Amino acid sequence: MLQLGCDYNYEQWPPAVWREDMALMREAGVDLVAVNVFGWSAVEPRPGEYDFAALDEIVGLLHDNGIRLNLGTGTASPPPWLTSRHPSVLPVTADGTTRYPGGRQAFCPSSPIFREHALRLVEQVAQRYGRHPALALWHVSNELGCHNALCYCEASAEAFRVWLAARYGTTEALNKAWGTAFWSQRYDSFDEIQPPRLALSVRNPAHLVDFQRFSSDALLDHYRAEAAVLRRFSAAPITTNFMVTAHIRNQDYWSWAADMDVVANDHYLDHRLPDPVAELAFAADLTRGLAGGKPWMLMESATGAVNWQPYNLAKEPGQLLRNTLTHVARGADTICFFQWRASAQGAEKFHSAMLPHAGVDSATWREVLDLSAVLDSLGEVAGTTVQADTALVFSWESWWATDTEARPSQDVRYLEQVHAAYRALRELGVTVDIVAPGSDLTRYRAVVVPCLHMVSDASAAAIAGYVEGGGRAVITFYSGIVDPDDRVRLGGYPGAFRDLLGVVSEEFAPLLPGQSVALASGGQATVWTERLRTTTAEVVEAYADGKPAVTRNQYGAGLAWYVATVLEPAGLQNVLRQAVGDRTGGTSDIEIVRRRGDGRDYVFVVNHGGKDIEHPITGTELVTGQSVTASVLVPAGAVRVVREA
Incomplete structure (x- = not known):
């Protein structure tokens, strides 16, 4: 089956709302829910004091309602007590200035103090829930490196030197690789090397590239550290959400993919681009590439507008289905949204959700129900693979x-x-x-x-x-x-x-x-x-x-x-x-993608245009349940999926 899921930030709502949400999740056909993604300050309100009462209740409610857990380790953002007591944990930018709490990810990926406290929390969470029958997946941190991928603090500097020594062995080899004969940059000791902080002129490009490599590896090392703790207490698969998207470039996910039990990606339409829908398809294909051609997971997407672009555009009627089935056509077997219930407060209060501020009497809610029904009708597609030559x-x-x-x-x-x-x-x-x-x-x-x-x-x-x-x-x-x-x-x-x-x-x-x-x-x-x-x-x-x-x-x-x-x-x-060469039927408005498995072919025809089209094919159309002979009619703005005869 194709799974439908979401993030649930239960901490933002009173317990009476939790029970209402369970009933609505059942109505919407939700299969998988991510919790405890940003739960650190809730479950560890003070150093070494743990309070799992609320999380226990949520886990129990989800389990009682037949919903599986995508359980976060809770380490995505440190609580204020940690950075207040240990300000060295805070990240430093290329100009040497510190970035402070108030947003998220206010930590240096190379900080040994952050690592110590984060792994202590992961151990507590893993011990408590590692064998829970509702547990389907572990979610390490969240969007690692979204805001703090490049840190230039002293802890990062020391870790960078260690990384360079392991890579080059000697400063002679490093000097040759970096071309330090130029502008008198020769190093005699690894201790002389700093991160490439802002300089008066352009910086050494080889130095910059190696710092990117180091920074990607530092975040991956943190993922591996959390995953190692989880594996001591649990056999559930482990992943984190990649950010294969146009505005994030700091992680080399080719080097990360082998560490993921399931490859997962977050993707949101970016209206700053000339063709956001083409970029969506590109990101989906790249995520499938990271998964080695196997089915993958869309960990986050939006039912409508996001909150972080200069102009946060709502989706047109039918666009939610088209965008979602483009991901499915290109290999996603699990579709999740940020988030379940739109926040009433905080930085993301104007981010769309499955359950919007307007509640169930809304077009968004009705489109979510329609999407759920369509995903159910496409269940047999799960496990098949995309055909590309x-x-x-x-x-x-x-x-x-x-x-x-x-x-x-x-x-x-x-x-x-x-x-x-x-x-x-x-x-x-x-x-x-x-x-x-x-x-x-x-x-x-x-x-x-x-x-x-x-x-x-x-x-x-x-x-x-x-x-x-x-x-x-x-x-x-x-x-x-x-x-x-x-x-x-x-x-x-x-x-x-x-x-x-x-x-x-x-x-x-x-x-x-x-x-x-x-x-x-x-x-x-x-x-x-x-x-x-x-x-x-x-x-x-x-x-x-x-x-x-x-x-x-x-x-x-x-x-x-x-x-x-x-x-x-x-x-x-x-x-x-x-x-x-070209293929029959593809245009800027029409996407035709084939998935194959168990001797069956499934052809997705996504019509982004304003006119109905006919696509030549014979078989069974799964969205409507109708048999088609010779061709299938795909209305303007619609999607049809044909199990080919």
């Missing part, structure tokens, strides 16, 4: 290295280029698997590599070997430029991919904001150009002056395209169509 290579390290302080153009932003490639593929109707650099690519008909600025020799060789064996690859500009030490690959750009692509670029020639160059085909290019010449490649698209802008190279049995500029959407889509 195209891969897109994505790298957090390349994101860090691209969006650094000193680069050829501040308008080159890694995620924007990734999103552009993904959006073009989606509009061609192509379902993609998002994979890490170095992944096995042999099963894919095509691979797209957008803006992979930082790449190892092994990862570049994996792409070249794939093409040599008959594959097709599209690589976009600013790729292959530096190695994992952020050292430029000499001999001409695009560095690691020169031979594969059959081109050499002698110089970058970025464009000014608003500037464009004409293409021979009549289109326009923006942001970026290169002084490119071909060695073995042929020119697919040229600038109006005849110089190459897009090339294609025969390499072994395969083909490799190079897109050396920012094409208009139609131009990029045309290049990808040549390399990847």
Whole structure:
């Protein structure tokens, strides 16, 4: 079955409301409830004094009502008594200033004092509930690193030095990796190294990238520490909620995924983006990639508006179902919302919920009931896997290295280029698997590599070997430029991919904001150009002056395209169509995704547009329960899921 769940912050409500909520949760078909996510100050009101009376009652009520527990360890935000007694726990920003309590996550991930107190709490919670029959899942902390991923305090500095010593062994090796001969930055001892706090000039980019790596590892180490305590007292699966989304970039989740018993993600539509719905699909596909293609869990999403964007837009009628089933289509078997009941106070009081301020006599509540019924009708889809024949290579390290302080153009932003490639593929109707650099690519008909600025020799060789064996690859500009030490690959750009692509670029020639160059085909290019010449490649698209802008190279049995500029959407889509092909029915408004399992195929057709469409297919439509022959009608703004005959 597909599970429906939510966060329940029972601490905000009197006990009489708890009982009302249990009845309404049953009515809404809620299967899984997250509690104790921010429970530290409630269950440990004073150091070493524990009060589980309220949590015991909530756990009992949920169990009595047949609802499973997604139980938080409670460590997401320290209580005021901890930071008051131990101010060294507080995080420090890059400018050296301390951030104080009053919000959430007011702690340094490397603080030994925070770790000591957090693990003491986890042990108490695990001992008490580790074998409770309602326990389905452990939820470590919450959105680790959402606000405090990068801490520059003395505890972080010491932990960073230890991390560097383990990584490099000697300062000689570190000096070589960081290129410290530049600007007289040579280190004679690890004790001389500080976190990359703000400086008078641009900072060493290799130093910055390593601090990102360290900070991601520090948060992962905290997860592992809590998980180790939980495993002493419980056999229930353990996870934490990732933040695979456009505005969070500090955790390299490729290195985290293997530690999760279930991969879970939080996702909210971001209306600051040009195409929030395409980003939703991208995040879902990336989360599935982190799960190794297996079903995953949407730990948090919103029924309507969020509270943290400049303009927090409500969802249109039907959008809740479309957004949710896009996640399901792309591999989610559990759908949860923040939160159950909209808060009356606090920083998130205007965040939407399953039960809004208006109560049950509301459109939101009715849409929640409709969604629950649809998820029930799709129960047989659970456990199936998404079918994709195209891969897109994505790298957090390349994101860090691209969006650094000193680069050829501040308008080159890694995620924007990734999103552009993904959006073009989606509009061609192509379902993609998002994979890490170095992944096995042999099963894919095509691979797209957008803006992979930082790449190892092994990862570049994996792409070249794939093409040599008959594959097709599209690589976009600013790729292959530096190695994992952020050292430029000499001999001409695009560095690691020169031979594969059959081109050499002698110089970058970025464009000014608003500037464009004409293409021979009549289109326009923006942001970026290169002084490119071909060695073995042929020119697919040229600038109006005849110089190459897009090339294609025969390499072994395969083909490799190079897109050396920012094409208009139609131009990029045309290049990808040549390399990847297109699929029937996919457009910017129509998503068609196939899940498969137990000899059955399930085709999701999501209509984001304003017109009814017909999709050719025969089988049983699960949302309405109707049989379809030859085609299924998908009304404007609706979703249909067909078990194919």
